[in-house]
Amino acid sequence: MTKEIYTWEAISAIVIASCAGDVFLSHAMKQVGDVGELWRRKGLVTVIGRILRNPWFIGGVLCMTIAFYSLLFALSWEDVSLVGPAAAALTFVANAVAARIFLHERVDRRRWIAALLVAGGVLLLAA
Amino acid sequence: MTSSKYLVLAGVTVCAAAGDSLLSRGMREVGNISFQNLPSIVLAILNPWVAIGIVFLLGFFASYMTALSWADLTYVLPATSLGYVLLALIAKFALHEQISVTRWLGILLISTGVGFVTRGPELTHNPSREISPRSARALAARQK
Numbered sequence: 624m625t626k627e628i629y630t631w632e633a634i635s636a637i638v639i640a641s642c643a644g645d646v647f648l649s650h651a652m653k654q655v656g657d658v659g660e661l662w663r664r665k666g667l668v669t670v671i672g673r674i675l676r677n678p679w680f681i682g683g684v685l686c687m688t689i690a691f692y693s694l695l696f697a698l699s700w701e702d703v704s705l706v707g708p709a710a711a712a713l714t715f716v717a718n719a720v721a722a723r724i725f726l727h728e729r730v731d732r733r734r735w736i737a738a739l740l741v742a743g744g745v746l747l748l749a750a
Numbered sequence: 751m752t753s754s755k756y757l758v759l760a761g762v763t764v765c766a767a768a769g770d771s772l773l774s775r776g777m778r779e780v781g782n783i784s785f786q787n788l789p790s791i792v793l794a795i796l797n798p799w800v801a802i803g804i805v806f807l808l809g810f811f812a813s814y815m816t817a818l819s820w821a822d823l824t825y826v827l828p829a830t831s832l833g834y835v836l837l838a839l840i841a842k843f844a845l846h847e848q849i850s851v852t853r854w855l856g857i858l859l860i861s862t863g864v865g866f867v868t869r870g871p872e873l874t875h876n877p878s879r880e881i882s883p884r885s886a887r888a889l890a891a892r893q894k
Contacts, residue, residue, distance in 0.1 A: 645823055652818040659754070659816070674815065691807075694770075695791055695800075698777040702847050707770045707837050712860050715827050722823045729874035733866050734824050740863020741828075747856030 626700055633697035637690050637710040642717040644686030646725050651679035653726075712741045751872060755820065759829050761813035765806045767836035772803030775845060821872040829872075834860050 655661070655673050662670050674680055697706045719738045723730040776799030780790065794800050817826045838857050841847040 645827070648815065649818045649823040649826075652815055655819055658819040661819075687811075692791060695773065695777060695794055698774050699780060699782050699794075702774070702841065705853075707774075707834075711834070718827055719824050726823060727875045728822045728824050730824055734828075737828055737863040737866040740866070741860050744856040744858070744860030744863065747852050747859060 630697055630701045630706070633693045633700070634706065634710050634713070636693035637697065638713045638717055640686045640690035640693060641710070641714050642721055644683045644690060645714070645718050646721050647679045647683030647686060649722070649726055651677040651683055654679065712744055715741050755817075758813050758816050759826070762810060762817055762826070762830040763833040763836065765810035765813060766830065767833045767840060769803045769806035769810055770837060771840040771844060772799050772806060774841075776800035776803060822874055825872045828863075828866070831861055831863075831865065 651674070652658075654677060655670070658670055661673070694706070694710065697710070716738045719730050719734060722728040776797040777794065779799065780794045780797055795804065814826070817830075821829075834857050838849055838854070842849050
């Protein structure tokens, strides 16, 4: 029982941290612009410099670090085929909501159906 | 979508699945980590499987950031969903974990759901291409 509680606590931490991280990183990269295009015009050093100087990027990396250590924690208790998909799929649903609110992405019916199917898949994985 | 962009999405998928599997393999050698034994989570990085896993996760990070520079977050995440299937196959054949029919169904459902999204547009909102109110006013003033 303790093992299960540890696992789901760690999975919750992964979801919250990586969702915040994803939103920050996505925002940072939209500010930086198309990496391929920028690389061709100004070179790789400029691209890396612009990414590393972006405060949203730094915030995103911090959140991802928390998510990574939570993942290590969860993996020491549970199989990769439960932790990996459960955390990633829950993150996907949380991200659909967060991307709509914070990033103003157009999350249409197609994307919502996908989110619900993913949530169903997660329930099956955890069953 | 150009072929190089599909290659970036494939990089995200493969590196994430390989990285997670290698971490899992390594963490099984490291053993359970508890709150009484927290420093061992830092030492876990010294395990070779965990170390190679981290290298793959860095590759994942680079390709993921590249994808996010030209596509929505709600496009990139589902578009790389084949990773779940890959993860299950690696878990079964390389890590010899038991995967029940229910878990297979779950993986299938996730892949179907997220496969939906890839048929839509990859970018729906790009703040960097929008004109700020100030530059819009400057543009209007110049045109007068």
